[in-house]
Amino acid sequence: MIDVEDLIALVRNYNPKTNVEMLREAYAYGREMHSGQTRQSGEEYFTHPVEVAAILTEQRLDDASIITALLHDTIEDTRSTYGDISNRFGNEVAELVDGVTKLTNLQLSSSETKQAENFRKLFMAMSKDLRVILVKLADRLHNMRTIKSMKPEKQVQKARETMDIFAPLAGRMGMQWMREELEDLAFRVLNPDGRNSIIRRFITLQRETGDVVKRITDDIQTELGAESITADVFGRAKKPYSIWRKMEEKGQSFSRLSDIYGFRIICESDGDCYRVLGAIHRRWRSVPGRFKDYISQPKSNGYRSIHTTVSGRDGKRVEIQIRTRQMHEVAESGVAAHWSYRDGVRAQNPFAVDPARWIAQLTERFEAAEDHGEFLENVKLEMYSDKVFCFTPKGEVVKLPKGATPLDFAYSIHTRIGDSCVGAKVDGVRVPLWTRLKNGQSVVILTAEGQRPQAAWIEIVATGRAKGAIRKSLREENRERYIKLGRELARVGFEHIGKKATDKALSTASKQMGLGEGEELLARLGSAEVNVRDVVRALYPELDVxxxxxxxxxxxxxxxxxxxxxxxxxxxxxxxxxxxxxxxxxxxxxxxxxxxxxxxxxxxxxxxxxxxxxxxxxxxxxxxxxxxxxxxxxxxxxxxxxxxxxxxxxxxxxxxxxxxxxxxxxxxxxxxxxxxxxxxxxxxxxxxxxxxxxxxxxxxxxxxx
Missing domain, CATH: 3.30.70.260 (ACT domain)
Incomplete structure (x- = not known):
């Protein structure tokens, strides 16, 4: 276990002005509270909070975050209380520890309704202080690194939860290194045979071709030297899960995958980034459709970089990322860069995103969701999505997830525009509404008075905002028909168990399922958004046997x-x-x-x-x-x-x-x-x-x- 002086040294490396006494007191208090507790591996339990704190030092986080990591399990697992921590370490730390405790108690992989509500609570916690999520992600990372000590069924549950929720969340926050490690650790549990197969093929490939990474790195350095550009070049093979996912998406075997190596070029200025790009494209042929300029169009989490893929040695595709040192810091830390320290002061990185603004953008899409299912769908679409950037006729940029259509574009502008959409022009050419938009395209939405959303649109759109708006409109338009059909479905379902679907019974079930009063339950039944079995179970759980x-x-x-x-x-x-x-x-x-x-x-x-x-x-x-x-x-x-x-x-x-x-x-x-x-x-x-x-x-x- 890392002792207190070593932990303090890790913090002092980037923050010489750290409150050493407070760190020592938090270390001693956490160790005392967890005294006698052990992990499933048999080691002293306090090793876990210390390792979580060490992970946060890699992101150069402030003292409050490090102390929170040391104490993050005390309220839940020891006799310590919120008041104790507040008195010893202040309200800021107490609030953070309490926030992490509440997140730990959320069962994010539970049933869909409860999962959606817990997601809502997760985003509420994020909106109060994003450092709560940073500590929780570090907590999950260490637990995944030591997951072998858990029972097999518990390993699978935690790995699936990590793959579905925590890894995408880390990626959405811009912490790509953490996303990749979480995915790989989960992949090791969920599909060990697949992961080992990828690793074996890598070993065989290296034996046949030699050190490809070093050769390509040397080639790039030679080209940059000829242009008198000073830059650092790093190369690596992609993670096993990243390769597995590409194989699944493209339906290709390992031998047919070409872009399994990635390279990163870190230079001094924006101008150098574009000079590097020119040098790379003059030396190697670029792959069409594989260029993204996130410097001129940054991601919402502050990420900036140029991505390009070229045909390198022996026709092998090589992915290259080009960025400045400041951009690289944000690319590594994501939203966490806002709290990072250097030489004892908060780092002034111009590309670090304001967490309050970022979380406001993220949660804005979820406010309009009328029920649990829509909210959960919106969350997952937002977390897993890659972005494309399109333009309005006035030149304004609209950010959409990969796979978005002109209908998504219309709804992103305004619900009224989406509802009345009858067609679209992309780059001046009339296209079907199911067309998938690409980066840099200009989109014009054609509308008509009296047009209403069609049911088929739900299968066309990719954004949660558009899906929610379409469903809401369809419910309103077809409400009477859905209510009538829902009443018939309820009658048949209740007769199946020898009961009657009275108005009182349906009203009680509606309240029990969180749908309020009135005919909302019948409308949801008629539109197949609610299952008759769930309605029966809500009233008569004993009849489920x-x-x-x-x-x-x-x-x-x-x-x-x-x-x-x-x-x-x-x-x-x-x-x-x-x-x-x-x-x-x-x-x-x-x-x-x-x-x-x-x-x-x-x-x-x-x-x-x-x-x-x-x-x-x-x-x-x-x-x-x-x-x-x-x-x-x-x-x-x-x-x-x-x-x-x-x-x-x-x-x-x-x-x-x-x-x-x-x-x-x-x-x-x-x-x-x-x-x-x-x-x-x-x-x-x-x-x-x-x-x-x-x-x-x-x-x-x-x-x-």
Whole structure:
């Protein structure tokens, strides 16, 4: 464990004016409070807060942040209180420790409704003082570095939470180094075989080609020397998870990936950055579509750099980032650069973003979200998005996530513009509304009075703001129809359990689900935003137990004790079908129908195949199967379809419109069934309906996990 004098030395390296006595007192107090406590590895517990503090010294953070790191678990895990810390170390530290404690208690990987509410609390904590998140990220980083001491199931849970929430959050804050390390540590747990495969291929590649990084670094230095440019050049192979993600996104094998090396050039001034770019492009051919100038158009978290990809030695693609030293400091620290110290004073970096302004921009998009689902969708879209920059006709810049369309552009300007959009021109050319925008394009939105959003727009747009606005408009426009359909769905669902969907029952359920009073619950049911099963469960949780039916967890025979089965979404097997399991280390067993096309991928991995069979008893109607149904576009048809399914004792868990024509609808209905016989009964009932033109079961390889 790092002793107190070594920790003080780490802080003094960048802040000679640090309050040494306060650091010593915090170290001694934290060690006393955690006395007798140990980590799962058996080592003294206080080693963890000390390591978290050491991580923060790498970012040159202020004394309050370092002391908070030393004390961040005291309120939660010891007899220490908020008042004790406030009296000893002041209100600022007490507030920070209390904020970290509250974040630790948030179960961010829980059910969607609770997860969304906890995300909201997370952003509220960030808005009060962003240093709370910096301490929490350092806490998570050290926990991931020492995750091997946890139980396997706990490792998977923490790794998934890290991959889904904390790594993207670190990236959104501009702390790319932390995002990459968190992703790689999580990848090591979630897919050790995949990670080891990448590393083995790297070793083989180095053995075959030699030290490519040194050769390319020397080539770049030679070109810069010829131009009399002074700069530092650093090169490295990309992290295993970054390469794995590229392989998944592009559908390519490792041998076909070219840009697996990245280089960084750190120079003295903005002018030198562009001189370096000219020298690189004169020497090597640039790759079209792989150039981004974040110096002239910085990211919202303060990030500035020039990115370009060129064809280097032997035609290998090489990614190069060019920036000044001050830009590099912000690129490494992100929003944390605002608190960094140098020589005892707050570093005056002109590119460091004001945290208050940054968090205000981040949370602005979430204020309009009307329910938990929309808020959660907005959060995830914002955290995972890369940006493109487009221009209005007046030359103003509009920042959008990668994959955004002209509709997203319209809604980013104003909801009224988005709602009345009928078309768009990109660089003067009329384009479809589903066109994906690219950097630097000029966009003109065409509007018409009386135009209203279409349901299909939700599948076109990429931003949470646009999705929320479209859903709100559709709810208002179709509210009466949705309420009528929702009432019918509720009636069928309640009759299924021998209850009546009275106004009082529905009102009580609505309040229980946080939807207030009135007919909002019925409208959400009719628009498939709320599931009938959840409504029933909200009122009658005891009826969720299904008597003598086979429990879903024991529905499959042939698994070892402790193995968790999961149904593959590509084939959605249900009882009555022959099945086989594919094992995933640390993630359980994925169940496929024996004729699933996805099994071809595992033909050369027989050790992962597990012979399974369904339990012979009566199964609960919980096995979701997707049906594509084509119906007449007439009044009351959709309601009759839902009634037919309900009469077969099946529950509709989701309903999506795929195509709307003047004379017919194509819809996808997810139906929860007992077994194959139940599926045939539902399909037969639908086929017998005169307004149903076609019914078929969907099996889709694109929905593989």
């Amino acid at each position: 299904r008597g003598d039916e086979v429990d879903a967890k024991s529905a499959v025979l042939g698994l070892d004790a402790g193995e968790q089965p999961h149904r593959a979404q590509c084939c959605q097997p249900c009882p009555g079908e022959r099945i086989v399991g594919i094992s995933y280390r640390g993630q359980g067993v994925l169940i496929h129908a024996i004729d699933c096309a996805a099994l071809e991928e595992f033909e050369d991995q027989p050790d992962r195949w597990i012979d399974l069979q369904w339990h012979s008893g009566q199964h609960a109607a919980v096995h979701a199967v997707s049906l594509a149904v084509t119906i007449s576009n007439d009044a009351g048809v959709l309601g009759r379809i839902c009634t037919l399914i309900g009469e077969q004792k099946a529950n509709i868990s989701d309903l999506k419109f795929r195509d709307r024509k003047p004379d017919f609808y194509r819809i996808i209905i997810d139906v929860e069934l007992r077994d194959l016989e139940h599926l045939h009964a539902v399909m037969l009932a639908l086929e017998a309906e005169s307004d149903v033109a076609r019914v078929r079961r969907i099996r889709d390889l694109d929905r593989r996990p």
